[in-house]
Amino acid sequence: MSDIEERVKKIVVEHLGVEEAKIQSDSKFIDDLGADSLDTVELVMAFEEEFGCEIPDDAAEKIVTLKDAVSYLTDNSN
Amino acid sequence: MRRVVVTGLGTINPLGNTVDSSWNSLIKSNSGISKISKFDVDSYPCKIAGSIKESNINEEIVSQRDQRKIDRFIILGLIAAHEAIKDSGFVSDNEAAFRSGVMVGSGIGGLDTIYKNSSILDNQGIRKISPFFIPSSLINLLSGHISIKYNLKGPNSSPVTACATGTHAIGDSFTIIKNNKADLMVCGGAEAAICPLGVSGFSAARALCDSYNDYPTKGSRPWDRDRSGFVMGEGAGVLVLEELEHAKKRNANIYAEVKGYGMSGDAFHITKPSEDGNGGFRAMEMALKESQLNNDEIEYVNAHGTSTQVGDTIELSAVERLFVSNKNLFMSSNKSAIGHLLGAAGAVEAVFSIKSMQTKTLPPTLNLDNPDRKTDVNLIPHESISKSVKNVISNSFGFGGTNASLIFGI
Numbered sequence: 063m064s065d066i067e068e069r070v071k072k073i074v075v076e077h078l079g080v081e082e083a084k085i086q087s088d089s090k091f092i093d094d095l096g097a098d099s100l101d102t103v104e105l106v107m108a109f110e111e112e113f114g115c116e117i118p119d120d121a122a123e124k125i126v127t128l129k130d131a132v133s134y135l136t137d138n139s140n
Numbered sequence: 141m142r143r144v145v146v147t148g149l150g151t152i153n154p155l156g157n158t159v160d161s162s163w164n165s166l167i168k169s170n171s172g173i174s175k176i177s178k179f180d181v182d183s184y185p186c187k188i189a190g191s192i193k194e195s196n197i198n199e200e201i202v203s204q205r206d207q208r209k210i211d212r213f214i215i216l217g218l219i220a221a222h223e224a225i226k227d228s229g230f231v232s233d234n235e236a237a238f239r240s241g242v243m244v245g246s247g248i249g250g251l252d253t254i255y256k257n258s259s260i261l262d263n264q265g266i267r268k269i270s271p272f273f274i275p276s277s278l279i280n281l282l283s284g285h286i287s288i289k290y291n292l293k294g295p296n297s298s299p300v301t302a303c304a305t306g307t308h309a310i311g312d313s314f315t316i317i318k319n320n321k322a323d324l325m326v327c328g329g330a331e332a333a334i335c336p337l338g339v340s341g342f343s344a345a346r347a348l349c350d351s352y353n354d355y356p357t358k359g360s361r362p363w364d365r366d367r368s369g370f371v372m373g374e375g376a377g378v379l380v381l382e383e384l385e386h387a388k389k390r391n392a393n394i395y396a397e398v399k400g401y402g403m404s405g406d407a408f409h410i411t412k413p414s415e416d417g418n419g420g421f422r423a424m425e426m427a428l429k430e431s432q433l434n435n436d437e438i439e440y441v442n443a444h445g446t447s448t449q450v451g452d453t454i455e456l457s458a459v460e461r462l463f464v465s466n467k468n469l470f471m472s473s474n475k476s477a478i479g480h481l482l483g484a485a486g487a488v489e490a491v492f493s494i495k496s497m498q499t500k501t502l503p504p505t506l507n508l509d510n511p512d513r514k515t516d517v518n519l520i521p522h523e524s525i526s527k528s529v530k531n532v533i534s535n536s537f538g539f540g541g542t543n544a545s546l547i548f549g550i
Contacts, residue, residue: 079203079204100209100271100275103271104271104272107270
């Protein structure tokens with residue numbers, strides 16, 4: 063597991079209160095991990111904070127799984 | 141005519157996180173007032189309050205994760221609602237849901253959340269504002285959360301009448317059931333304004349006690365000669381009200397009947413009560429009329445009694461005037477022990493009013509060492525009294541000149 067993936071997973075565990083073992087790389091935050099739409103906004107804010115970047119709304123809308131987040135942050139984080 | 145009864149009680153307040161623990165502490169003359177330790181109060185004129193210990197916030201009722209997304213007043217309200225609904229034994233199935241509502245208010249709501257997000261906006265900018273900021277601080281979101289958690293789809297609202305909120309919520313819920321718009325209402329109030337902005341705001345309004353910082357438990361002293369303002373408290377009180385036949389049909393435990401509800405406006409001043417006390421008088425009179433009881437049938441007054449110079453005397457005079465024929469009247473102020481819970485005060489005091497009848501014990505007014513004037517009303521100084529009472533009245537008065545009174549009977 064990459065460093066980025068590990069950090070993203072940690073944030074998801076903290077914010078959504080799910081067990082780490084239950085998070086698969088293609089688990090959907092809303093459908094599979096019990097997040098609601100406001101949770102996903104907060105998740106994106108936490109990613110921004112952790113990775114020191116700004117995620118524009120149109121990109122944020124496309125981050126629906128752990129994999130999406132890892133891939134976006136791999137390409138865009140500082 | 142539909143009659144309305146109380147079938148569930150819940151509270152969290154500075155004396156405990158359940159009805160029984162806090163009631164037992166209250167009648168033992170314990171005080172829930174202490175020095176504020178959650179933030180630095182060195183520069184504050186008032187440094188004391190009735191705070192709830194963090195260890196008393198039950199995470200099994202509201203998880204850590206959920207707590208992050210809601211203001212403290214909602215956390216406290218959910219804890220009290222949990223106890224009240226569990227106590228009532230009511231489970232809202234799909235059919236009953238539409239006839240079961242929620243009306244739990246707050247005087248101020250998510251003040252600390254508003255304060256914190258305001259600082260974030262100023263210092264870090266708009267992108268750092270939490271998406272949960274608005275839903276965690278809106279007053280009616282407490283009623284919203286309770287309705288979602290317990291499947292209550294009937295009337296859903298939240299009164300905001302400052303320190304009369306809890307009493308209005310119960311009274312309005314009583315009226316809703318009486319008028320056949322619901323069979324059951326979860327109602328009351330919650331408040332968590334012991335935060336930097338809340339304490340400084342009430343201090344600036346010169347409402348808080350500032351002369352007992354070294355003796356916190358002595359600070360709240362209704363009707364005492366040496367009182368100097370109210371002491372803030374936090375917490376929540378929730379009642380389950382139910383139409384009598386509805387309660388009987390499911391064999392619910394009935395604590396008491398709501399017999400009357402009165403309300404009025406002073407039309408006088410934004411923070412001071414009307415000098416002749418006619419606002420409070422008219423609220424009590426209206427409740428009495430609805431109850432169809434005689435003046436001398438009210439045996440105990442659970443007073444608003446905030447420990448402010450003007451308010452205490454005005455309330456006492458209004459009570460003396462209305463209940464002049466009752467030579468054996470008792471009255472005390474729970475605020476002497478728990479402080480002033482603002483929008484939750486009337487609801488917690490309604491819980492304690494009902495416990496007074498149920499346990500045949502009238503709670504004391506702490507710190508009433510030297511009453512500032514003579515009265516025939518027994519103000520129950522220092523220690524609780526064993527006495528069986530059948531009808532009690534509970535008063536709440538708020539900034540803006542809003543007054544509410546409830547009569548409960550067994």
